[in-house]
Each structure stands twice: as C-alpha cells, then as structure tokens.
Amino acid sequence: MAESKELLHDQYANILRAYLEEQSEQGLYYAQQFSKRVLEEQISPEEVVSLHLEVLEEFFPDLPKGAHESFELLLEVMMGYGLAYREHQSLRDKTKELEAEINVAANMQQTFLPDEIPHVNGLDVGVLSVPASKMSGDYYHFVKDDHDCVGLAIADIIGKGIPAALCMSMIKYTMDSYPEQRLQPGALLENVNRVVEQNIASNMFITMMYGSYDSRTHQFNYAGAGHEPGFYYKAAEDTFEELHAKGIVLGIKRNTDYKEYQLTVEPGDFVVLLSDGVTECRTDDGFIEREAITRLIRTYQHLPAQEIVNHVFYELERAQGFQLRDDFTLIILRRNV
Amino acid sequence: MNLSTEVIEKSDKKKILKVAGEVDAYTAPELKANLNPLTEEEGAEVVVDLTEVSYIDSTGLGIFIGALKSAENHDATLRLTGLNERVKRLFTITGLDEVITIDDENTEEAK
Numbered sequence: 160m161a162e163s164k165e166l167l168h169d170q171y172a173n174i175l176r177a178y179l180e181e182q183s184e185q186g187l188y189y190a191q192q193f194s195k196r197v198l199e200e201q202i203s204p205e206e207v208v209s210l211h212l213e214v215l216e217e218f219f220p221d222l223p224k225g226a227h228e229s230f231e232l233l234l235e236v237m238m239g240y241g242l243a244y245r246e247h248q249s250l251r252d253k254t255k256e257l258e259a260e261i262n263v264a265a266n267m268q269q270t271f272l273p274d275e276i277p278h279v280n281g282l283d284v285g286v287l288s289v290p291a292s293k294m295s296g297d298y299y300h301f302v303k304d305d306h307d308c309v310g311l312a313i314a315d316i317i318g319k320g321i322p323a324a325l326c327m328s329m330i331k332y333t334m335d336s337y338p339e340q341r342l343q344p345g346a347l348l349e350n351v352n353r354v355v356e357q358n359i360a361s362n363m364f365i366t367m368m369y370g371s372y373d374s375r376t377h378q379f380n381y382a383g384a385g386h387e388p389g390f391y392y393k394a395a396e397d398t399f400e401e402l403h404a405k406g407i408v409l410g411i412k413r414n415t416d417y418k419e420y421q422l423t424v425e426p427g428d429f430v431v432l433l434s435d436g437v438t439e440c441r442t443d444d445g446f447i448e449r450e451a452i453t454r455l456i457r458t459y460q461h462l463p464a465q466e467i468v469n470h471v472f473y474e475l476e477r478a479q480g481f482q483l484r485d486d487f488t489l490i491i492l493r494r495n496v
Numbered sequence: 497m498n499l500s501t502e503v504i505e506k507s508d509k510k511k512i513l514k515v516a517g518e519v520d521a522y523t524a525p526e527l528k529a530n531l532n533p534l535t536e537e538e539g540a541e542v543v544v545d546l547t548e549v550s551y552i553d554s555t556g557l558g559i560f561i562g563a564l565k566s567a568e569n570h571d572a573t574l575r576l577t578g579l580n581e582r583v584k585r586l587f588t589i590t591g592l593d594e595v596i597t598i599d600d601e602n603t604e605e606a607k
Contacts, residue, residue, distance in 0.1 A: 317554045362528075362562030366554075366590060385590035407591030411561065435554065446582075485553075 163200065170196075172214045179218070201248060203241035205234050231487040243330040261321075265293040268324050268353045271331045277303035279374055281495050284309075285464030287472050288488040296323025297434045297488040302332050307374040310342070313490060314367040315386065322415075323486075329358055330365065344382035345419035348406065352384065352417075355410040364408040368432055370492075377424045377494060384409045387435040392451060392460075394427030394496075399453040400429065429464070429493035431456065436485035437471075444477045456491075464491040499523035501530040508543045516548030519556030528559045535563050540572040547578030551587060564596055575599060 178186035197207055212230040216222060276284045288297055296316040303309050314330055316323040333354045337347065347369050355365055368389065370381035383404025389400055391402045406417045424430070433452075440447045452471070459470040468489045476483060499517035506512060508570050519527055521541070534542045544560075546552075560576065567574040577599040587593040 315554070317558050360562075361565045362558040364590075365557065366562060376586070385592070387589065403589070405591065407594055411592070411595060 163359060167197070167200070167202070168210060168213065171210055172217065175214055176218070196468040203237075203244055203468060205237035205241045208234050208237050233397060249363065261293050264321070264324065266292075266354045267295055268327065271327055272299065273301050277301050279307050279309055279372075281345075282309065282372070283464040283491075283493040283495055285466070285468040285491040287468040287487075288486070289463075289472065289476075289483065290486045291436065291483040292320060294324035295321050295486045296320070297436065297486040298327050298328065299328050299329075299432075299488055299490060302334075308370070308371060309374070309492075310347075310371045311432070311492065312367060312369045313363055313386065313434065313488060315436075315486070315488075316365050316432045317363050326359065326363065326365065329355065330367075342371075343419060344371055344380050345417040346383050348382050348409070348417040349415065352409045352415050353413065358412045364410040366408050366435075368404060370430065372424070372430075372492065376490055379422045379424050379430060379492075380419055381422075382406060384415075384417060387433060387438055389433055389457070390431040391422060392429045392431070392456075394429075399431075399456075401449075402432075408494070424494045426494055426496045429491055432488075432490040432492075434486060435489040436468070436483065436487040437489055439476065439485055440475045440479055441484060447478065449477070464493050467491055499526050501527065503530070503534070503603060508606060509537075509539055510543070511537075513544055514545045514548070518550055519552040519559070521553065521555045524555045524559050528562065529554065531559065532566055533573050535567040535574060536570050537572060538570050538572070540567070541575070541579055542567060542572060543575045545578050546580075549578075549583060550580065552566045552583050554586075554590075555592045557586065557592060558588060560596060561592065573597070 163230075170299055170395075171193060174186065174189045177189070197487055198463065209231065212227070212234075216227070272288065274303060275284055284301075286299060286301075288295065288299060290297070298312070298314040298316065300312040300314075301309065316326045316328075316330070328353065333351050337350070342350075348367065351367065359365070364385075366386040368381060368383040368386040370379055372379050380400070381404055383410030384406045386404070388401045388403035390399045392399050404418065404420055422430075437452060438447075438449055452475075455471045455474050459467045462470070468491055471489060472487060475487070499515065499519060501516075502514045504512040504514060513531055513534060515527065517523065531542075531544065534540060542563075562573075564574050566572075575597045576587075579598060582594075584598070587596065587598060
C-alpha cells in the first residue's frame with residue numbers, strides 16, 4: 160500500500176510539473192486519467208488534496224504565508240466529501256451483492272416454468288413470458304397425459320418482483336402435487352384456492368385460468384379465478400371473442416366453486432391466454448385497447464403460434480418504449496387446420 | 497404518479513376517504529396507511545370515494561381486500577363509491593365485487 164502511495168505521489172508530481180511548465184490539453188487529459196486511477200484505488204478526496212499539497216510544497220518550498228494553512232482548511236472541507244464517498248462505495252458493493260443474490264433467485268425461478276412446451280399432434284402452441292424486472296409474478300404451466308390431453312394454466316400473482324416470485328413457488332408445488340391425469344379445471348381451481356387461501360397474506364391474491372384440451376374430441380374445458388380474460392378466435396367466422404371465466408381470485412374465500420366452461424375447437428380456431436401485463440400496456444397516449452391486441456394477433460395470424468406471440472410481444476414492448484411496466488405472458492393454443 | 501387522500505368525518509362512526517390519482521405498486525402503501533386505521537375503529541362505516549381515481553392495479557386491489565378483512569375483524573363496514581369504468585371492470589373481472597360492497601349510484605353522499 161505504501162508503495163502504491165509513493166507511486167501515485169510520483170505520478171501526480173510528474174503530471175503537475177508538466178502542467179505547470181506548459182498548460183496543455185494533454186496535461187488536462189493526464190489529470191483525468193489520474194482521477195480514474197485514484198477512483199479505482201479507492202482514494203478519498205481529502206487524500207488527493209493532501210497529495211496536491213505535498214507535491215506543491217516540494218516544488219515551492221517557500222509557499223507564501225497562509226497557503227499551507229489554507230490547504231488545511233480545504234482538507235477539513237473535503238473530509239465530509241470523503242465520508243460521503245466511502246458510504247457511496249460501500250452502498251455500491253452492497254448493491255452488487257444484492258444483485259448477485261437476485262440473479263441467483265431469478266435463475267431458480269426460471270426452473271419453476273416449463274422448459275419446453277409439450278408437443279401434441281394437431282396442436283400448435285406458442286408461449287412467451289417476460290418479467291418486467293428480474294423476478295416475475297406471472298406463472299404458466301403445461302401438462303400432457305398419455306391420451307394427448309393437454310392441461311395449461313396461466314396465473315398472475317398480485318404485485319411483482321420478489322414477493323410475487325416467492326408466492327409462485329406455492330402455485331408451482333401445488334400444481335405439481337396433482338397427478339398427471341387431467342383434472343377438471345373447476346375442481347383444480349377449487350383445490351388450488353384452498354392451498355392459497357391458507358398460505359397467503361391478507362392483502363395478496365392470485366388470479367388464474369386453467370384449461371384442458373382433449374385432442375381426441377377437440378373439447379376445451381376451462382375455468383377461471385378472476386383472471387384477465389383471454390380471447391377465442393373462431394376461424395369459421397373470422398372473429399375474436401372474449402374468453403372470460405367468472406370466478407373470484409384465489410386466496411380470498413376458502414370454499415369457492417369455480418364454474419367450468421366448454422368450447423368445441425374447430426380447425427383453425429385458437430385460444431389466447433394472457434396476463435394483465437399484456438392488456439395493461441401503457442403508451443404515451445394512455446392504455447392500449449383490447450382490440451389493439453386482437454388487431455396485432457390478426458396481423459401475424461398466418462405465422463406459427465410461437466412466432467405470433469413473439470411478434471405481439473415485440474410490438475407491444477416497442478409501443479412502451481422497450482420498458483415493460485408489468486410482467487408479460489402470452490399463450491396461444493391453435494388447432495391445426 | 498401521485499396519490500392524495502383526504503378523510504371527511506361525516507359522523508362519529510362514518511368516515512369518507514376521498515382518494516385522487518392512481519393506485520399502483522408505488523402509491524399503494526400510502527393508500528394503505530390512510531385507509532387501514534379507519535377500518536380498525538370498532539363499528540366504523542368507511543366509504544372510499546374513488547371518483548378522482550383514474551387507475552388501480554392489482555396491488556391496489558390488494559389494499560382494498562386487506563382493508564375489507566380488517567373491517568370485518570373490527571365489526572366495521574367498507575364501501576367503495578365513484579368507480580370509473582376501467583376500475584369497475586377490474587373489480588368485476590377479479591370477482592372481488594362479490595365480496596366488497598360497491599355503489600352503483602353516483603357519489604352524491606360523498607360530496
């Protein structure tokens with residue numbers, strides 16, 4: 160340390176000498192470089208002032224009276240800066256530590272989500288889920304049984320960030336505790352609701368939609384717990400309908416029945432499930448309309464489902480200046496023609 | 497985004513909380529700090545006037561649910577009034593209109 164101090168001293172003496180001889184741009188440039196160096200070495204402002212005084216006194220042993228004392232005053236002033244600087248340093252280190260921890264948690268959270276979409280004959284599935292920050296409050300889940308029946312869930316945990324992410328693990332483990340055989344959507348939500356109701360803070364809740372698709376009969380059964388309505392595209396009529404399932408959010412009432420709805424999916428029809436991060440997309444002109452989303456889907460409808468969701472996300476992200484305000488999840492499930 | 501609240505005491509028991517602005521993850525704590533104490537008074541009748549609220553997100557809904565539970569624990573009542581279409585839709589979709597009393601009428605009383 161003492162050695163590096165000496166080195167800095169010599170370096171500064173050279174820079175100052177050169178600058179005093181000729182006040183050049185180059186000299187100022189060296190000063191800037193030196194400032195980077197002292198920052199790196201975590202040298203406080205008052206130490207730099209003290210270094211300046213040392214060098215100055217070497218150059219001019221007969222400083223006018225008062226000059227030395229004036230530096231003492233300046234040193235005292237810089238002391239305050241030095242304290243603030245050290246605090247800043249320690250905060251910066253702490254932030255780095257926290258960030259590293261959050262990154263670990265975010266990576267772990269990724270393992271809660273399916274790493275691949277099940278392949279089912281006759282079905283084209285697209286999924287995209289993007290958190291607004293590192294941790295997500297959106298959850299989705301796919302399960303396929305031996306008869307090519309697919310169960311899919313989308314859930315949105317109130318709020319976002321870490322609390323929402325912690326809550327997600329509860330949903331994940333609850334869903335995983337069910338057998339792979341298809342559960343009826345209404346009954347499934349009733350079960351999940353009981354778990355959530357007992358384990359969640361009084362000002363939290365979860366919205367969820369669960370659907371199951373039987374690829375033998377092309378029936379889509381679904382039920383919802385206060386989740387943002389999706390869309391159902393009817394190919395024969397070329398129209399989008401709202402896909403809403405009435406039901407209260409999870410975690411509020413212990414014994415709740417969830418009504419089950421049924422649709423017969425014709426070739427070319429598709430189901431769109433989404434989180435409110437999609438519909439609550441806000442641009443400079445205010446919130447986008449739900450029709451804007453169906454218009455976007457329509458634009459890319461000729462593409463495979465995964466490409467549709469990718470394009471819709473890109474367009475909506477762009478509309479918000481590439482700054483998501485809420486977690487975004489969009490799922491499309493299409494019966495192939 | 498800003499949020500402002502004002503408590504109007506109609507009587508010993510009846511309190512109106514007028515809220516203005518947007519209720520989201522950032523402003524929700526302020527709403528909570530102003531709303532919850534009202535619901536903690538035994539037998540209170542709390543009315544929240546949302547006429548001047550343009551937007552509520554899910555965190556905001558959570559505050560009302562928390563306040564409702566608190567009111568139930570203190571034998572108090574909670575009622576919401578003056579919801580715009582967007583806000584009302586949120587309560588309908590989440591099914592929370594089943595558990596929270598929401599006035600359909602205008603906000604005459606709250607004025």
